[in-house]
Structure formats: structure tokens, C-alpha cells
Amino acid sequence: MIRSLLAILGPAYRREVGIYAVWLLAYGVLQGIAVTLLVPLLSSLLASEMQAVGFWLIALFSVVVIACVARYQQTVKGAALAILVLKTLHNRLGEHLSQLPLGWFNPEKVGRVSRSATGGTLMVTNIFAHLLPPVVSGVVTPLTVGVAMLWFDWRLGLTALLFVPLIYIGHRWSAQWIGAMETEVDAAGARASSRVVEFARNQAVLRSFGKNVSSYPPLEEAIAGQSRAAGSMLRQTFPRLFAGGFTVQLAFAAVTVVGIWLTLHQQLPPIELVALLALAARFTGPLAELAGRSGLLRMAGNDLRRLAAILFEQPLPQPSKPQSFTEQIGLVEFSNVNFSYEPGQPVLKDLSFRASPGTTTAIVGASGSGKTTITRLLLRFFDTDQGQVKVGGVDVRQLRTEDLMRQVSIVMQDVYLFSDTLEANIRLSCPEASQEELERVAKLAGVDEIIERLPQGWQTQVGEGGAALSGGERQRVSIARALLKAAPIVVLDEATAALDPRNEKYLNSSLRQLQQGSTLIVIAHQLSTVMNADQIIVLDAGTVAEIGNHRELLSQQGLYAHFWHQRSRATGWQLVETDTEVSL
């Protein structure tokens, strides 16, 4: 466990962990020696040898003082390491997450990260603060006492030490089992919490179908599964902990029986028997505590493994010699791209197209034909299986993430705003922008109108995820961000639903502005965007079925023309796969 902790923290902390380990061991041994000194002390007391009593008392006092120093050092160093782990793990997690491919962040993984970053790291810090000290004392102190007993009376010492393997196996068995059960309980907990979040988020839909907790089976099952797992763990943990404690008491009973037998056969003076039995009692105390703590330590070990699994996730390979841009800034090229999310289920097949700098490319196609996937590959959420994606004439795999991201702005339908002011949300893309610049983009995107209406204008808090704004308003903020960033390439996912006239007006003026300086790649749903695009890519099941501008494609009398003639009077469109019809 310490080894995996060191692997996560890095070799820089090897020394601190080493010093802590020395104090832990020292305290365990000193505790054992202090207890051992009770034997000569009690023996001389019972024999009324007052001078010897004085000597052993001083010896005991000195060892206790040194043990206190060791305990203090162990506590201070443990607390310092716990804080260090907390800080380091959070920093390492943050750094690592920022290097992982964006495609990694699905809801399950995000849930795992948030559980590990909160409860997981706390549990891991507990290893130093609360779990290792009793576990190490629980092993080292009884061993020291056992060796001391060997010295006083080898027969009693041997009896006690013979039980060590049995106690060890018992503890290991119950700790391993508790660890395995905890993994199950954790998985059930993760399932239940994701269902609770789903239930809370989708209240509007669920209520409209008359669903509450008891009539929504997935949530009920997940909660029942969690309490089943927790109940089963509690029920089955008890006998195992009992078995661990029983072997310890058995060891004590065996030492007592052997001691009495030796005394009855005049092989051990009764005074020494009393003192050695007191020692044997101290042999069992820390062992009993060990039984409970080793299970907790195993649980913390599970958390450690889960954290390590996140930290060992591979970031997308970064180029050893990153390339810089040529004069082809704004150029986007896909060459013979093949891509699948799941092996054997190709999503994009031999897909090629070229978007020249400053032009607008509209991507249209049936739901599931791969439109969003194209934008994900352009942003390098994932790497292609075959073929190349080039931005500015350079393969995206040869660009550093920050260089690629500097080239591209994203405006998605489902816009997330940070729980901050309106101004901070727009400045995110260009913190150093002047106030005039900010106001210019706000006007173009129609954000000025929102600002005028809101009580604190630019300084209005938008709430978590932008909850204080409507969907259309959030998209306007997101367009203002893109305008401010003025990136050479803009990826835009148009609203599927028909826009109200006001939002449409702002979207069109923003698009015109963006077109002046950027290459636009639009997942297009509005007819006007499709008609005015320089080129339209018609996707069919992951391949380019047709490519050209509106006029060219109409004259081809192919798939696009078919769609167009069917629904040209519609105000919005979406291609439907089943019968290649256009639906609203």
C-alpha cells in the first residue's frame, strides 16, 4: 500500500514517508518494551525487593517518556503527511484530468472522479492520520512482547508466538473479505447516486409521466441494491471480526494454561507467572484493535487503488516535437478518416473533406450519421483509427493540446456557463479583452439586450450551469465568447429546434461576423445556414454521400436534392434515417 502511495506521490516524498515509518516502528517497539518492564517490576514488588522496584520503576518511566516522544513524532509526522497527501493528490488529479482526452469524460467516469476526489482522497489521508498507527502498533508491540516472553520463559514465549501465524491468517482473511465487500458496496453506491442525480435532473419529464421514487423502478432498484450490499456487508463482517478476536483470546488462554501447568509442576515461580500473565494480557490488547483497523485499512487501500486507476489513465500521446502553424491557418482537412467508439462498429468510414480558410461548411445527415463525431475528432476528443485530421495544415496529433485549442472555438447547443458573473463567462475565452471589445461582441451576439434587462448588468451571477438564463440566451453568451476569442476555426452546433425570430436574428448576425475571420464548421439545422454555406457535406452512415454547395447539390438530383424538394418549405430540418425523409 505504501508502495502504491509512493508511486502516486512520486519519489520526492520517499524520505518523509521513510521517517514516518521509523517513528511508527519505534513507538510499537517502545510500547512493547514498556510493557515487558512490568515483569521484573511486578516480580520484585511481589518479592518485596524495594531497591529493585525503584530501579525498574525508573527504567519504566524512562521508556514511557521516550515512547511518548515517539508517539508525538508519529502523530505530527502522520498529520503532516496526511495534509501533504490531500494537497498533492488534488493537484495531481487536477493536472492529470486536464491532460486526459475529452472523450474520456463520460458520466460514469465523471461520477468516479468526483467520488474519488472527495471521499476517496479523505480516506487515503486517513491511512496516515488514523489507520497505520494502530495497525503497525498492533503488529510490532505484540511481536516485541512475544520475543520478551521468550527471554523470560521460552515455553510461554513459544506458545504465544506459535499463535502469530494463525492470528495473521485470520486477520488477513477478514481484511481481504471486508475489502472485497467494500468494492461491491462502493459500486452499488455509485449506481445509486448516479440514479438519484438522473432522477433529480429529469424531474420535469418524470413528473409529466406521473413517476415518483416508488414508481420509477431504476431508482428503486438501485437504492434497494445499495442497502442489500451494505446490509450483507454488515451481517457478514461481524462473524469475521469475531473470528479474528477469538484467535487472539485463544492465544491468551493457551499461554495461561501452559503457565499454570508450569507453575503446578514447579517449573515457574508463581510470582513470575502473575507477572508474565500481565504481559500476555498486553500481548492481546493491540492485536484485538488490529482486527478492526485492518479492515478499514483495506477499505482505504481500495480507495487508493481507485485513485491510482484514474492517475494511470493514459493521456492522448503528446508530440515529442510539436509542430507550429504554417500560412494555412484556418484550413481543416479530413483525409480517409476511419473511426469507431467500439471495436468493430465503425462510425466514420473513409471520410475525406477539406474546408478552406474563411469558408463555411455545413454538415447535414441523419441522426447518428456521425456529424458530432466529426467535430469531436477535429477537437481531438479521440484519435482516429486510420487517416488524418489536419488543422492549419498540421496533423492534430502533432500539435500540443493548448496550440490546437487556441485555433478552435466551440459553440454547442447545450451550453454550460460557470457559476460566475456574465462578464466572467464571456471573458473566459480572452481574459485580457478591453471593455470596448467586450461590448462590441455583446452587441453582435445580442447579449447587450440581456445585460440591460438584468439587475446587475454585466455583474449578474448566471447561477450554476447558467440556470438564470434561458437556453437561447445561454447560446448567445456562448457565441459572444467565440466572437471574443476570434479563433481561426469555429465549430458550431446549431439549435435543432426552430429559433424564435429574435434569436435567429442574433445568430445570423453573429454568423456573418464569424464568417469574416474564421472557418466555420456548422452542424446545420437551419435551412438558411445550409443554403448559404460554401459547401455542404451530406453524411450517410459515416461516409460522405455528397459534397458541394446548395446549387451544385440540387443540380445533382441526388440525396440532398431529394431532401430539399421534400421539405424545402420547412423552417428547420433533420434528416431521418429510416426512410430518408426530412422531418421537423
Ligand SMILES: Nc1ncnc2c1ncn2[C@@H]1O[C@H](COP(=O)(O)OP(=O)(O)OP(=O)(O)O)[C@@H](O)[C@H]1O
Ligand atoms: N461516446 C460514444 N460512445 C459510443 N458510441 C457513440 C458515442 N457517441 C456517439 N456514438 C455513436 O456514434 C454514432 C454517431 O454519433 P454522432 O453523435 O456523431 O451522430 P450525429 O449525426 O451527430 O447524431 P445527432 O444528429 O442525433 O446528434 C451513433 O451511432 C452513436 O450512437
